[in-house]
Amino acid sequence: GDSVTQMEGPVTLSEEAxxxxxxxxxxxxxxSLFWYVQYPGEGLQLLLKATKADDKGSNKxxxxxxxxxxTSFHLEKGSVQVSDSAVYxxxxxKTGFQKLVFGTGTRLLVSP
Amino acid sequence: xxxxxQSSRYLVxxxxxxxxxxxxxxxxxxxxxxxxxxxxxxxxxxxxxxxxKMKEKGDIPEGYSVSREKKERFSLILESxxxxxxxxxxxxxxxxxxxxxxxxxxxxGTRLTVV
Numbered sequence: 200g201d202s203v204t205q206m207e208g209p210v211t212l213s214e215e216a217x218x219x220x221x222x223x224x225x226x227x228x229x230x231s232l233f234w235y236v237q238y239p240g241e242g243l244q245l246l247l248k249a250t251k252a253d254d255k256g257s258n259k260x261x262x263x264x265x266x267x268x269x270t271s272f273h274l275e276k277g278s279v280q281v282s283d284s285a286v287y288x289x290x291x292x293k294t295g296f297q298k299l300v301f302g303t304g305t306r307l308l309v310s311p
Numbered sequence: 312x313x314x315x316x317q318s319s320r321y322l323v324x325x326x327x328x329x330x331x332x333x334x335x336x337x338x339x340x341x342x343x344x345x346x347x348x349x350x351x352x353x354x355x356x357x358x359x360x361x362x363x364k365m366k367e368k369g370d371i372p373e374g375y376s377v378s379r380e381k382k383e384r385f386s387l388i389l390e391s392x393x394x395x396x397x398x399x400x401x402x403x404x405x406x407x408x409x410x411x412x413x414x415x416x417x418x419x420g421t422r423l424t425v426v
Contacts, residue, residue: 231414233414235414235417240419241419241420242315242401242417242418242419242420243354243401243403243415243417244417245413245414245415245416248414288353288354292414297342297359297361297405298344298356298359298369299344299414299415301346301353301354302353303351303352303353304353304354
């Protein structure tokens with residue numbers, strides 16, 4: 200079945216460090232890919248998305264590129280802030296289907 | 312601002328009680344979803360609905376039922392609460408994609424503790 204695999208956390212970084220959170224997926228066809236973020240005590244918010252191969256999604260300094268050849272959608276940010284501390288979820292939605300399939304989430308902790 | 316509203320942030324219920332979790336969206340979305348979130352397991356789909364009075368089982372429907380009598384409201388029902396249903400419950404809604412992909416809009420979650 201369809202699945203999303205994320206790197207285990209927590210990822211612990213100092214402020215202004217470079218961030219990469221790995222995400223790979225298994226699905227037939229060309230799913231849409233998403234990154235969601237969950238701040239403490241809140242629900243999930245859409246961070247960025249990409250709907251076809253080689254698309255780059257970006258928002259709030261975060262970027263991810265849809266790589267069909269490696270079935271990956273890694274999240275990157277050049278300089279993290281303390282306020283980026285949250286749990287990040289990678290997800291996919293297959294064309295023609297309504298439900299999202301989520302990874303297990305990666306907790307990011309950024310210290311001053 | 313468009314939103315998905317879950318009626319309670321925190322609930323404590325006793326084993327065996329019937330529990331109702333309510334979710335309301337104001338975006339005229341066709342699809343609504345209930346997930347539970349547990350550490351190390353991520354989000355798992357319990358039920359979803361793509362129209363009024365329509366429902367589909369997700370990955371973990373056992374012990375749960377749902378009701379969608381109106382387009383804006385989607386209720387999750389625990390028929391007889393058990394301690395293994397202690398979890399964070401997240402409601403979400405989405406349009407049936409047509410054109411621009413918009414993903415889901417989530418509520419803030421209900422943290423349910425069954426004692």
